[in-house]
Amino acid sequence: MSLRTPLRRVLGAGSAKEGVQHWWQQRLTAVALLPLTVWFVVSLLALPSLDHATVTAWMRGSWTALLLILLVLVATWHSQLGVRVVVEDYVPAPGARTVTLTLLSFLHALLAAAGVFAVLKVALGAGA
């Protein structure tokens, strides 16, 4: 007995090769976040204070800005992937699920864009 549908056989199509995409991206982002989050926590703790002058001077460093942008992008991506699974597990009604997933996707896109924008604004000197 084949598990392939008749339509699949007629079309001669194999798997979409995307079955592990979500799983793999979750792992990739997890591995990337290990050094990124350690760097972020250690850097914050190493700052003498969190006042505006200190933080902006820190964020103007090229490496700082670059790593902060990576942190924001990878963390929001990882968060989006994880929260999606939670919603898929606990929100069974199709309508509510789609609406929740859509809102969460938009929220994560907004967070990613806002975070990158904020870092660039400070790093490129527009935020005095």
Next chain:
Amino acid sequence: MPARPLSPHLSVYKMSRYSLVTSILNRFAGVALSAGLLLLVYWLMSVAAGAGTQARAAQLLSLPVMKLVYGTCIAAFCYHFVAGIRHLVWDTGRGLERSQSQRSAYLVVAVSIALTLLLAYCAFVLKGHAS
């Protein structure tokens, strides 16, 4: 809702308490950190908006109740970090024997509690950043 078993198939597994607790804690911690992202981006935006805005945001961020929020974020981060490493090790096919996973469960809890205490001490006592 269809009248058939739906994922997560919690009822089909015979799970002992340690695996249930470490698993659901990892999920709670992940969701808490997702909420923490809001805080991070809010802080970055306030810095980018200038000294005045950041000073006003800092008033909000230094409310006494925020200590609880930072404490939760620190604990969630430490747990998710250590438990995540356990998952990555599992992904290589190692440590899946019952005795091994039981040992690693206790190890994860112990290490994440120690890390949480260390980070909380650094943030609240040494630096007073969060105060």
